[in-house]
Amino acid sequence: MYIQDTIVAVATPPGIGGVGIIRVSGDKALTYGTKLFKPKRKITFAPGRMYYGDFTDQRGKHIDTGLFVWFQSPHSFTGEDVVEFHCHGGIVVLNSMLRALFALGVRLAEPGEFSKRAFLNGRIDLAQAESIADLISAHSEKAADIARSHYKGMLSATIEEIREQIVSVLAWMEAEIDYPEADLDSLGQEEALGTLAQQIAALEELAQTYHEGRIYREGITTVILGSPNVGKSSLLNILAGEERAIVTDIPGTTRDVVEVPVTIRGIPLRLADTAGIRESGDFVERIGIERALKLAAEADLILLILDTSRPLSADDEVLLQNVSREKVLVVLNKTDLPQAVEAEDILAQGFKHVLQISALHKTGIEELKDEIEGMFVSGSISPQSTFISNQRHYQALLTALDLLRRVASDWDTLPLDLLALDLRHAWQVLGEITGSAWSEDLLNDIFQRFCLGK
Ligand SMILES: Nc1nc2c(ncn2[C@@H]2O[C@H](COP(=O)(O)OP(=O)(O)OP(=O)(O)O)[C@@H](O)[C@H]2O)c(=O)[nH]1
Ligand SMILES: [Mg+2]
Known part of the structure; x- marks a missing residue:
């Protein structure tokens, strides 16, 4: 189980700006938030509404005047209770707000921790979380288009579809393994092999989009x-x-x-x-x-x-x-x-x-x-097609492709239980793209690359 304390980060870029936003997420977000926010009029807080008032530290010292909003769990980016302070965008103001929140026991978020929580709480899958980071760092309209399509879940849908097909081949294998005395189901075998070949072709097609996708993403x-x-x-x-x-x-x-x-x-x-x-x-x-x-x-x-x-x-x-x-x-x-x-x-x-x-x-x-x-570029990339631009996804795809190709070539020579092992492994590796299969190491590796406050 994922234990969540309450975290905070400045969501806007460092430096001077008209507005600076502090974001707090966790089950104590509203409790702590309302300790620092004093609305101009007496109110009971409703989620999703902006309130105008003063921000003060725990000793009552006035820090700034601005807007306050509360997003109630699960209807927030992280899926937890989230509050935001919209202050003036000065370094001193934002640091004072952070200090006041630290004094209440709120912890500074790690890079990408908001997105990590959004993933762990089922708000977005891994490929979507990565697409948000890609959108933020996009240097061109095309790179942004790719990120947007991933955010909409187009890549995840393609990958999950391939995984489902792999499961159907696995199911056939397991049945054959469990009932070896029955005659080999030749019709089923043909179908399973056909499905496998289709998934290999689909993955190959996707892998081919990487070169171009990377050009748009990285330049x-x-x-x-x-x-x-x-x-x-x-x-x-x-x-x-x-x-x-x-x-x-x-x-x-x-x-x-x-x-x-x-x-x-x-x-x-x-x-x-x-x-x-x-x-x-x-x-x-x-x-x-x-x-x-x-x-x-x-x-x-x-x-x-x-x-x-x-x-x-x-x-x-x-x-x-x-x-x-x-x-x-x-x-x-x-x-x-x-x-x-x-x-x-x-x-x-x-x-x-x-x-x-x-x-x-x-x-x-x-x-x-x-x-x-x-x-x-060949010009084949359009917002309507599925393609990959992320090296992690590409590596996972190549590994899965290797495994599936091996299953296909060993089909006639190796026993089914060995083939099933490789198939299951391919299914697992593809799951790491969307996050259907994940480990703590994988998550740390991905989210530590995110910017602070995202
Ligand atoms: N006629 C003509 N002159 C050009 C053209 N392109 C550049 N020049 C001139 O060539 C000279 C050198 O141009 P630069 O752009 O400084 O050349 P560079 O290759 O950066 O030179 P370095 O920095 O010294 O290596 C300048 O006087 C330019 O105006 C062109 O297409 N036609
Ligand atoms: Mg020159």
Whole structure:
């Protein structure tokens, strides 16, 4: 049984704001809450209503004036009694409120503890709890869409459906195991095998959505690379929509890494402008170049910029030879000037993605965005389809898939009770996605990643 004390956390982000919300959850929430809240008019508290009044500490010292609301169990986020103090959003005010609640015996919540309680009290399943954290941290509209669909329970419904089908195969097996003297039910066997194959196909389909789901959720780390003065910072500024990096005609202008989060066609990109790569360069510049090369090695995408108004330099050639063909988009810049480099020359070197732009005149930018989108997503993700974006879910899915494939391949050679063991294990592992099967370790692992106050 889950023993619940009363917990508190600031629900709004740290810092200064118009309103700061303190949330208290647990069976003593209302008792403690009303010790600190003094309504302006005499009232009996009704759940779900906002009251205006003063917040004071246990000795009667006035802390703030604001709104108070009580959500009665089980009709609250956590399923427990919850009260909220809507104070002014200052650090001192919120800390005074916390201290006053601590003095009454309320404990500071652990990260994710409200969501954990919501799960343990059956208000939401695990995948839904995780989707709330995903929605909060979403960097793009698409990532938010994925989180919303998980919150609605679409992933959970798909997984539970697969688990039910696994149970039906298990049921057939158990019957065969229990009555071995009866003739093997060949019709039932065929059906069970068919059901198993369908579940493997369904899981495979779901697993395939992970790559794309992850892109929307976590974004693409992108590095703009190139020799000095080719127009790297100019491109960064265009994609960022503002002047983030200094642009001059002096080679070696950018010396450090300039990182900007941008969203392209709904995909979050962590875009990094870097120091122009060249053999020469002073001490500071060399450090910048090393950083650039390290970032490029770790990046999902490299935008390799070339200045096509002049023949390729030795520095350009070195870069072209040393970057991975897979993750590079070669951007031929300065097409407004007479051209000294042809796209064909670059394609001949084995690059698959080559594009012409003029950063100065902002031409070719939409095509560049299309190309980036096409390199990473197939466009198959829509809010109506079920897909996964969470690594924990993906791992569970792969494990279940392995087990089910093994059952299918060992079907004719292994005794049923051994096959049943693997099947049951797969059923269990899938249950960890929704939380139908869970352990304390699993919960701790998941909820400690949540932000404080959620
Ligand atoms: N004509 C023309 N000039 C460009 C274009 N793109 C950039 N430039 C110019 O090229 C010069 C260098 O641009 P930057 O964006 O600073 O180049 P960079 O690659 O960041 O240079 P470093 O930081 O020194 O490595 C500037 O004078 C830009 O105005 C273009 O498409 N056409
Ligand atoms: Mg620059």
